[in-house]
Amino acid sequence: MNQYSSSINEARKRRDARVASDPLDWINLVGLFWLEEGENSFGNSAEAKISLPKFPQPICGYFLFKNGQVTVHAESAMTMNDGIVDTRPLRTDKEPQADLLEVGQLTMKIIVRGEATLVRIWDRNSESQKNFKGFDYYPVDPAYKVTAKYIRYDPPKPTIRVEGIGTEVPTFFIGQAQFTLNGVECTLEAEESGDTLLFNFKDETNTITTYGGGRRFYLPQPEGDEIVLDFNLTENWPCAYTAFASCPIPPKENKLKTRVEVGEKVFKK
Numbered sequence: 001m002n003q004y005s006s007s008i009n010e011a012r013k014r015r016d017a018r019v020a021s022d023p024l025d026w027i028n029l030v031g032l033f034w035l036e037e038g039e040n041s042f043g044n045s046a047e048a049k050i051s052l053p054k055f056p057q058p059i060c061g062y063f064l065f066k067n068g069q070v071t072v073h074a075e076s077a078m079t080m081n082d083g084i085v086d087t088r089p090l091r092t093d094k095e096p097q098a099d100l101l102e103v104g105q106l107t108m109k110i111i112v113r114g115e116a117t118l119v120r121i122w123d124r125n126s127e128s129q130k131n132f133k134g135f136d137y138y139p140v141d142p143a144y145k146v147t148a149k150y151i152r153y154d155p156p157k158p159t160i161r162v163e164g165i166g167t168e169v170p171t172f173f174i175g176q177a178q179f180t181l182n183g184v185e186c187t188l189e190a191e192e193s194g195d196t197l198l199f200n201f202k203d204e205t206n207t208i209t210t211y212g213g214g215r216r217f218y219l220p221q222p223e224g225d226e227i228v229l230d231f232n233l234t235e236n237w238p239c240a241y242t243a244f245a246s247c248p249i250p251p252k253e254n255k256l257k258t259r260v261e262v263g264e265k266v267f268k269k
Helices: 003-021
Strands: 029-034 038-043 061-066 069-074 101-103 106-113 116-123 145-162 168-181 184-193 196-201 215-220 226-230
Touching (some): 145 184, 168 196, 215 226
Antiparallel strands (some): 029 116, 038 061, 061 069, 145 168, 196 215
């Protein structure tokens, strides 16, 4: 095996090991709940607005959602960021470090998606993680590492990211990659993602050998007018592993009319 293939396979092994050891990985998710204005109780009671059997009490507390802010009110043992629970507004995932609430073996975090505010919940002792055997990939194929022409947008083009849960998030296309793959002329829009470019795409393997919701890879922004696209780095969106993720739908511009038979395959639970 050559050095390039070895490096890709080693990166996959490291990813598998990280997922197998991270109690807050996507495969540990057990709940995603929309917050309603006012009190949102949580516990194992069917009468709780946020109800899961792994909560240790019928009602463990409630989230007060008012004027766009969320505070937590504990009625049973609970910690926040490994310390005492504070009644200040909770930090969401839109801030540098979101607050993490631990109740029994569950961890909760407030997330914001467009106009929606939600509670995401992990089970730190989930059966999904205990049964995790690693992700499934196509063999590495250097033919799918291609050099593309990169057209930079100045200014960036505003667009709307539509997510699988129905929310919409304003974002930008930063540029376009133009390339040939399997003899087919292709383009991919590059979406802004922090300091990197997100390539969120679909191809003709979707629903057959790969996840139906599309796949993704990230690259640093190029300095010149070329960019190397390595489809061997392609991974599934978290929605391939759980119904409790909030993944963006690939833009209509990014449907490739060819089979991309590299990268991650359908997740086998």
